[in-house]
Every structure is written in structure tokens, then in C-alpha cells.
Amino acid sequence: xxxxxxxxxxxxxxxxxxxxxxxxxxEEFAAGHLGGGIHLDLWGLSLIDTSEAPLRAFMxxxxxxxxxxxxxxxxxxxxxxxxxxxxxxxxxxxxxYLGHPNVRVLDGGVAAWTRASLPLTxxxxxxxxxxxxxxxxxxxxxxxxxxxxxxxxxxxxxxxxRSEAEYYGEAVRAKRGGAIPGxxxxxxxxxxxxxxxYKSSDELKAMYASLGVTPDREVVTYCQGGYRAAHSYLALxxxxxxxxxxxxxxWKEWGDREDLPIERPKR
Numbered sequence: 001x002x003x004x005x006x007x008x009x010x011x012x013x014x015x016x017x018x019x020x021x022x023x024x025x026x027e028e029f030a031a032g033h034l035g036g037g038i039h040l041d042l043w044g045l046s047l048i049d050t051s052e053a054p055l056r057a058f059m060x061x062x063x064x065x066x067x068x069x070x071x072x073x074x075x076x077x078x079x080x081x082x083x084x085x086x087x088x089x090x091x092x093x094x095x096x097y098l099g100h101p102n103v104r105v106l107d108g109g110v111a112a113w114t115r116a117s118l119p120l121t122x123x124x125x126x127x128x129x130x131x132x133x134x135x136x137x138x139x140x141x142x143x144x145x146x147x148x149x150x151x152x153x154x155x156x157x158x159x160x161x162r163s164e165a166e167y168y169g170e171a172v173r174a175k176r177g178g179a180i181p182g183x184x185x186x187x188x189x190x191x192x193x194x195x196x197x198y199k200s201s202d203e204l205k206a207m208y209a210s211l212g213v214t215p216d217r218e219v220v221t222y223c224q225g226g227y228r229a230a231h232s233y234l235a236l237x238x239x240x241x242x243x244x245x246x247x248x249x250x251w252k253e254w255g256d257r258e259d260l261p262i263e264r265p266k267r
Contacts, residue, residue, distance in 0.1 A: 001092070001104055001105065001234065001237060001238060002084075002104060002105050002106075002107040002198060002238065003078060003104045003105070003106055003107065004107055004108075004112075005106065005107075005108065005112050005113045005115075005116040005118055006116060008034075008078060008106055008113075009116075009118055011076075012034075012035065012036065016075075017036065018075065018076035018077060018078045018104075019038070019069070019070055019071060019075050019076070019077045019078070020034050020036050020037040020038060020077075020078050020079075020080070021037070021038055021039075021040045021069060021071075021077060021078070021079045021080070021091060022034065022037040022038065022039050022040065022080060022081070023040060023041060023042060023043075023079055023080065023081045023087035023088050023090075023091050024039075024041070024081045024082055024087065024110070025041060025043070026039060026041060028082065028110075029041075030122065031122070032110075032120035032121065032122055033110075033120060033121065033122075034080065034106075034110070034113065034120065034121075035119070035120075035121045035123070036125055037080075037125070038069050038070070038125060038127045040065065040066075040069050040091070041087075042062075042065070042087070042090060042091060042094070043087060045061075045062070046225035046226060046227075046248075046252065047226070047248055047249055047253075048225075048249055048252045048253045048256070049249065049253060050141075050142075050143035050144050050145075050247075050248060050249040050253060051143070051144075051145075055143065059097070059098070059134075059136060060133065062094050062098070063098055063132070063133035063134045064133060066094070066095065066098070066132070066133075066134070067129055067130045067131060067132050067133055068127065068129050069127045069129075070127040070128045070129060070130050071095070071100065071130060071132055072130040072132045073099075073100060073101055073132060075102075076102040076103070076104070077095060077100060077102065077103045077104070078103075078104050078105070078106055079091040079092055079095070079103065079104075079105055079106070080105065080106035080109050080110065080113075081109045081110070082109045082110050082111055082196075083108055083109040083110075083111050083112070083192070083196030083197070084105060084106075084107055084108055084109060084192060084196055084197050084198050085109065085196075085231070086188065086227040086228050086230065086231045087227070088105050088106070088109065089105065089227075089230045089231040089233070089234045090226065090227050090230040090231075092104075092105050092230070092234055093140065093230035093233050093234065093246055094230075095134075096137065096140055097134075097136060097137055097140040097141055097246075098133070098134025098135065098136065098137075099134050099135045099136070099137050100134065105234065107197045107198060108195060108196050108197040109196065111195075111196050112195070112196065112197060115195075139243070139245070140233075140244075140245060140246065141245055141246060141247075141248060142220045142222075142245040142246065142247040142248075143247070143249065144247075144249055144253055144254060144257065144260065146220075146245070146247075147180065147220060147222075147247050147254070148260060150218075150220065151180075151181055151182060151261070152181070152182060154217075155217055155218060156217060156218045156219070156220060157184065157212065157213045157214075157217045157218070157219045157220070158180055158182055158183040158184070158219075158220045158222070159183065159184055159185075159186060159208075159211075159213060159219060159220070159221045159222070159232055159236075160179050160180065160183040160184065160185045160186075160222060160223070161186065161187060161188040161221055161222065161223045161228040161229050161231065161232045162185070162187065162223050162224060162228060162251065163187055164185060164187065164267075166224070166251070167179050167183075167185040167265060168264070168265055168266075168267055169264045169265075172255075173224055173251065173252070173255070174224075174251055174252050174254075174255025174256045175255055175256045175258065176255045176256075176258070176262055177255070177264075178255070178262040178263055178264045178265070179262065179263055179264075179265055180222065180251075180254060180262065180263075181261050181262065181263045182263075183222070184211045184212065184213065185265070186207070186208070186211060186213075186232070187228075188223070188228040188229075188231040188232050188235075190207060191204065191231060191232060191234075191235035198234075198235060198238055199235075201238050201239050201240060204235050204236070204238055204239035205239040205240060208236065208239060208241075213236075215239075215240055215241045215242060217243075218243040218244075218245070219236055219241055219243065219244045219245070220244075220245045220246075220247050221233050221236070221244065221245070221246050221247065222246070222247040222250040222251060222254070223250050223251065224250055224251050224252055225250050225251075225252050226246060226247075226248040226249070226250050229246045229247060229248070229250055230246050233245075233246045
């Protein structure tokens, strides 16, 4: 799921290099990127209605964007950004949800790459489109209905990856402020070490276990629009959790829908 700069550099020199997707803003990509990297900025593409029809249409669009960049199941994909951030993690989650068999994140991103004294380039590569749109793996995703059905069930842990201010309803970014009932809060930045790489598997597992989030439970992650939730999805996968879903509609959908329950946790 992760690859180091040194290991990626060796693969890029091989006969069958992976496809590199750069998830950073366009201006950062233009200033310098990994050789062979193809730009794909998914920032701002969010889904606020996870009912069947809009979900299917949204994921078709995402799959189309990947196909335009040449993503195909027979070629490994490595996604990266400035560090091990939410942009790369969200691309990783999308590709896993769409069934790609071999997708990894460059751990530490461009910062780690340059720390390893590896080169950047401003040369561009023209992508060769594929016809792949993926095949949805529903076990990776939670809809509003899935989350509602799991409320109050001990076999499921709901992890709120937003800031404490959002979780406690002090920072309101939807029609209502607060949290999904029963959710525990661990801001996504806690998944990272000081150098912008992911913490070790053991560190991540212990951190989540301290909140009662253990591998024997199914875990649903959420945030505001699915970005931070995808980051914690990957962290939990790295920690060895076998059943992890991202609620991609997240608080923007849940908080706006007055027919869904919320709670206001107390500090």
C-alpha cells in the first residue's frame, strides 16, 4: 500500500514502470514533479448524495478521469502528493473502490523524494487513455443508509476524522453541527509522523485501539467530504484492519439531512 522513494526509483528504472499520478495542485506539478508523472487534481470533486443513482454517476465520472490518465488493471499505479496527505489517500481509496488490483502511495510524497536526493523534472508526458472504468467494490464504501443501519451496533466503529471543533459542533460546515451518533474523534493528522510519512503499523493500531477501535470491528470513517476519511481509511488498512469503509458523503451529506440523527458531544 505504501512505497518508499528508493523503492519507487528502482521500479521506475525497470522494464515495466508503474503509472505515476500526481495529485497536487497544477502549479506545484508544473514547478517540478517525478519523471513520468501525470497530473490529476481531484480536489473539489465531492459527492453529497450517496443514494444509488447519484453515487453510480459520480463514480462513473471518477473512473473516467482515471481512464483518461491511462489507468488500467494490468499496470501498477503509484499516487503521490507533497507528503502522505489526504489528496493521495483519496486517490488510493477511489482506485481500491473501483477494484484496481495494485495501487500504492509514495510515502512522504515529493518531500521524501527530494530528501532522498532524487530528481524532479518539468518535462511532461502525454497520457495514453485506457478504457478501464473499474468495477465497484461495495465493501470499501458506506452510504448514508449503510451508516444509519450501523448506528448503535457494537460490531461497527465509526471514526470521525475531522478537527475537534467540527466534532464538538463548534465549527459548523453543514446545515447542522455535531457528529454522527456514537462516533469517536481522531483527527486525520494523527496518522502522520513529523516528517509527513505514515506512522508505523504498530503505532497506528495502538492509537486506534486506545479509542476502542479494534481490528475485530468493522470501521467506517468520515469527515466533511471524504478526503480526510480516506486518509484514515488507508491508515487503518496499514494497521491491519480487515474491514474498513469510507462514508464518502460524510458530514456534508449527513449534517444537511435533517432526517438523520446527530449528537453534540461534550468536551
